[in-house]
Amino acid sequence: MRILLTAALLAATSLPVSAQNWKDDYRIVRIGITSSENEADRMKRYEPWKAYMEKTLGVEVELFTAGSYDGIIQALAADQIEVASVGSSAYAAAYTETNGGVVPLLASQEMSGATGYYSVIITRCDGPYKKIEDLKGKAVAFADPDSTSGYAVPFYNLVQQGFNPNEYFGSVTFSGSHEAGVQGVVAGSFDAAATYISDIDGKDGVPVRMVNKGMIKDGEVCKIWTSPEITNGPITVRANLPQDLVAAIKDAYMKAPEADPVAFQSISGGDTSNKKAMSKSITSAINGSLKCVIG
Template sequence: MLRRDALVLLASSLAMLATPAVAQSWKEKYPELVMALVPAENATGTLDRYTPFVNYLSKELGVKVTLRVASDYTAVIEGQKNKQIHIGFYGPGSYARANTVSGGNVVPFVTTKNSDGSIGYYSVMYVRADSKYKSIEDLKGTTLGFVDVESTSGFKAPNFFLTQQGFPIDKHFKVGQTTGSHENAVLALAAGTVDAAVNWWNSEDDSNLTRMLNKGMVKRTDGSPMTKADFRIAWKSPLLPGSPYAYLADMPEDLKKAIAKAFVEAPQKDKDAFAKLSDGKDLGFVEVTAKDYEESVRMNLWLDEQRKKKAS
């Protein structure tokens, strides 16, 4: 005859076998998270800007967060589509592309709030201040430097809005050439390789141009550093939605909530790491959803339709 304590142990064991297994923690399935960024500056600058923030995320989430600096926009889009990237940082247009090609599995969760409290940014077209060009009308028949075909400020928005305004790029400009990055577009303009270049712009003191000038990256032919006075804006787009961070929709809900919470709380929990992302210009992260980027999806569809017309 079994003793009472043995019977209790046996009953407990049988009960455990009959009970469904307790769901594993997301940390067991995701011991490492990969965050990738579309290129906005050179790899060294990106690593310097984002490494403290990635370290903060690793600490907050309790798993390793690995930063991947992509060579182009498509690498991030395809990487997240294939679930090799868990968190991606996009422009509105490249996010819209990622959302489409992933069948809706790439979704935005936060964007940044600018120093003036606004949300969003602009596409601008720069020219050299020592040139004769002062407006979009003046640039007819000239050479325009793009960034990347998946860049919102550096390709999609100029094509979309200038066509609406009566200046379709393929007709208004003699040549439109991609440069590969926001920095390359500015450098091409500075060197005189192009007559105008498009880029992102938040405010007079917060743009890709001002960041490059502050680093002494833009020089004249004699090697002396250029300043803001050496450039002027010939065209500016309507306000674009803020560049979003997006994660995979099919990840566990508690993981997605933990990621969003870590981002939103970053300015309070690691002020220095957050400030480094924008040289102290941004105020914080604000939560967003796919609904906030419906216009970006429509812009992409319009661009795709134009490509099909040209190809046919």
């Protein structure tokens, strides 16, 4: 995905008064990473970002991984992590779980100017399933109960289109991650699975990244259903953090494309060539995300 970090709605009024020096209380800043891919690849991809954040914040940074999206939500609720990049559905779940104890800090924008992505249902390209109607009575996998593109959006839209997954498909299961769902389709464990693409043409997203990593072959999976555009979810911080720490985290994310292009690209696949676009503000991104989840 070619994304650009951009300022969204920072609800500063909900943040506590800044400590005299946040580093006195936060000698370690912990970043939560969701389970859209296998843990080994997650950790490897985030190492440059960890190094960048340590250098920028001036404190130790730890990466926190969980086997499910709910693990990140619970970690935010239990004050076990300070920041995480989550989808709209996971943000809404975290907001509910913490009784408003999380704050949307930043959203992202594509180089094209788009502020969203798409959920897709994929099947084997050489299989018999070419449209949703072909999946009646078949085994379909969703990624995670708290995944926006891997569950909430496709489930809701399929119901609206007359294909209630619990009634129309033969079985519905959670694969645990986007990559696991795609691998299950390739292996024949599932007839179809929900995942996401970053642009309508499918030039980036989970299937393309898996091809690039050698996890699946090019042309093994094809999309047979695409959702309406989903507004990008927010980089989220706990609402009880000192304002100076929140400002430092926000500043680090905003400066990353120019300050450390390698670290920026490692977590986003972002293109750092368009500096003007990178500074563009998206004031409606967070509202759009929440509206997408709520209705």
